[in-house]
Amino acid sequence: xxxxxxxxxxxxxxxxxxxxxxxxxxxxxxxxxxxxxxxxxxxxxxxxxxxxxxxxxxxxxxxxxxxxxxxxxxxxxxxxxxxxxxxxxxxxxxxxxxxxxxxxxxxxxxxxxxxxxxxxxxxxxxxxxxxxxxxxxxxxxxxxxxxxxxxxxxxxxxxxxxxxxxxxxxxxxxxxxxxxxxxxxxxxxxxxxxxxxxxxxxxxxxxxxxxxxxxxxxxxxxxxxxxxxxxxxxxxxxxxxxxxxxxxxxxxxxxxxxxxxxxxxxxxxxxxxxxxxxxxxxxxxxxxxxxxxxxxxxxxxxxxxxxxxxx
Amino acid sequence: xxxxxxxxxxxxxxxxxxxxxxxxxxxxxxxxxxxxxxxxxxxxxxxxxxxxxxxxxxxxxxxxxxxxxxxxxxxxxxxxxxxxxxxxxxxxxxxxxxxxxxxxxxxxxxxxxxxxxxxxxxxxxxxxxxxxxxxxxxxxxxxxxxxxxxxxxxxxxxxxxxxxxxxxxxxxxxxxxxxxxxxxxxxxxxxxxxxxxxxxxxxxxxxxxxxxxxxxxxxxxxxxxxxxxxxxxxxxxxxxxxxxxxxxxxxxxxxxxxxxxxxxxxxxxxxxxxxxxxxxxxxxxxxxxxxxxxxxxxxxxxxxxxxxxxx
Numbered sequence: 001x002x003x004x005x006x007x008x009x010x011x012x013x014x015x016x017x018x019x020x021x022x023x024x025x026x027x028x029x030x031x032x033x034x035x036x037x038x039x040x041x042x043x044x045x046x047x048x049x050x051x052x053x054x055x056x057x058x059x060x061x062x063x064x065x066x067x068x069x070x071x072x073x074x075x076x077x078x079x080x081x082x083x084x085x086x087x088x089x090x091x092x093x094x095x096x097x098x099x100x101x102x103x104x105x106x107x108x109x110x111x112x113x114x115x116x117x118x119x120x121x122x123x124x125x126x127x128x129x130x131x132x133x134x135x136x137x138x139x140x141x142x143x144x145x146x147x148x149x150x151x152x153x154x155x156x157x158x159x160x161x162x163x164x165x166x167x168x169x170x171x172x173x174x175x176x177x178x179x180x181x182x183x184x185x186x187x188x189x190x191x192x193x194x195x196x197x198x199x200x201x202x203x204x205x206x207x208x209x210x211x212x213x214x215x216x217x218x219x220x221x222x223x224x225x226x227x228x229x230x231x232x233x234x235x236x237x238x239x240x241x242x243x244x245x246x247x248x249x250x251x252x253x254x255x256x257x258x259x260x261x262x263x264x265x266x267x268x269x270x271x272x273x274x275x276x277x278x279x280x281x282x283x284x285x286x287x288x289x290x291x292x293x294x295x296x297x298x299x300x301x302x303x304x305x306x307x308x309x310x311x
Numbered sequence: 312x313x314x315x316x317x318x319x320x321x322x323x324x325x326x327x328x329x330x331x332x333x334x335x336x337x338x339x340x341x342x343x344x345x346x347x348x349x350x351x352x353x354x355x356x357x358x359x360x361x362x363x364x365x366x367x368x369x370x371x372x373x374x375x376x377x378x379x380x381x382x383x384x385x386x387x388x389x390x391x392x393x394x395x396x397x398x399x400x401x402x403x404x405x406x407x408x409x410x411x412x413x414x415x416x417x418x419x420x421x422x423x424x425x426x427x428x429x430x431x432x433x434x435x436x437x438x439x440x441x442x443x444x445x446x447x448x449x450x451x452x453x454x455x456x457x458x459x460x461x462x463x464x465x466x467x468x469x470x471x472x473x474x475x476x477x478x479x480x481x482x483x484x485x486x487x488x489x490x491x492x493x494x495x496x497x498x499x500x501x502x503x504x505x506x507x508x509x510x511x512x513x514x515x516x517x518x519x520x521x522x523x524x525x526x527x528x529x530x531x532x533x534x535x536x537x538x539x540x541x542x543x544x545x546x547x548x549x550x551x552x553x554x555x556x557x558x559x560x561x562x563x564x565x566x567x568x569x570x571x572x573x574x575x576x577x578x579x580x581x582x583x584x585x586x587x588x589x590x591x592x593x594x595x596x597x598x599x600x601x602x603x604x605x606x607x608x609x610x611x612x613x614x615x616x617x618x619x620x621x622x
Binding site for chain 1: 395429447
């Protein structure tokens, strides 16, 4: 089944397009949790990895039934080295065991033969006999950087229709303008990337009507989201920047259909680290970080639902 | 000491700008070597990792004294999962122990807070007290994708002047044109990226006169290399595409000074897998792959040297 159909079905079942990003900044974790694991392991690296793992698994236990998809950010595990990558494997497989889809936010992008090796890391082949071993970081989709063009994307699409990609089109960071906004004959670079994403995904439209080749479109630029929607009418959007990066719920759902289809809205820090902020701090305390995350998740689902109703 | 000075000194000492890329395609390794490790481990994944490790270490033993720098490609290890990343750590540290500099060809590119986590994975801080543990994948430089702009690059530059970056400007793959060649007011996207790379590197010029912010400029487009050199007069180039990807020695050194300074020319497959091609197959056989690689390395050094003399 096409990745887009799997995602569409799960979004319908859970009744929300919310995606929770796993960006476990060690300095934002509950200090007591980190201290406990540092004391237990007597080793900074192992203590940090154990703290991140407990933190995310406890949050997963609370939120897994409420959302369709999670997006672990590779960098936060890669910085811990191979042992961090083992923890990442277990986070991804725990998420999948709980019925969630997983987007590997790895932003890979390389020449063809190298992109094929990256695809092996994340995706299984349609015929298992083609894989010498199972993909170590099995994910349902991966984020891909378009700077190297089609070569960087095609190996991911060649593996298996069950897997999809989200190509960076418009990112929500302050310097996203540097090159994405350059003028190209009346268009912008991001528009040309959008056109390519539409073409790349044309052969991968699911029964739900959406493509398995998605686009990352930052929520901090709502007018752009509408313009990019016009250029990519069948492309699911992955919309970062809701919450901590400054996007409102109304901005975030700008490019979505009223039924919540057409994209996923990501929130990372506002949910993971809700325990640090009012009203959750007083309500749950530091050790109730998982219940704070659950409450913030329910609040985000609610705000997105209201914004969709207002459309 | 600035990364650029460390690199410049080593290029002078070794008398060549050649960089050898470690892209260990498992299907191109000597079949008997792979079979031996598969038999020994009785496990496809472990067998492949052991074969890649022996293959690269034996080649390192032959070539380390002859070249200044190597460039392991992350994807070929990531596809093996955490155990592959352990092998990558050992390859990198063996290369450094033999006096080589290491470019992590990881093509990372993300928003600021995430790029900072990636920087922790690769670079040590100037003050070791700032690092809770040593960087798991310590490298001298890393390749960075510019699509997210300055945010994706700056955290790598903030760590320590000993470390440098090579920003993708013009890549040598067939679809490199897709976006890098779009017209922007008479320029191309790659030109604007080049201008940014020059600016980003202006504060990081070493005593050698070159910046520690380098640029990846594909050797398959020699006219472009000259134009980009004009836009980035103090930027060291990392020039892939020499050999297997079709670039000649004269093209490869187009943007270098006659003394070989100003960039490194990378060759991967032509050297690693020389044992598969005439005249090396007959001369060294399959098991002499390391001596074949050494001979191909010497040949590449010679051809680059001649091309520099012809300038």
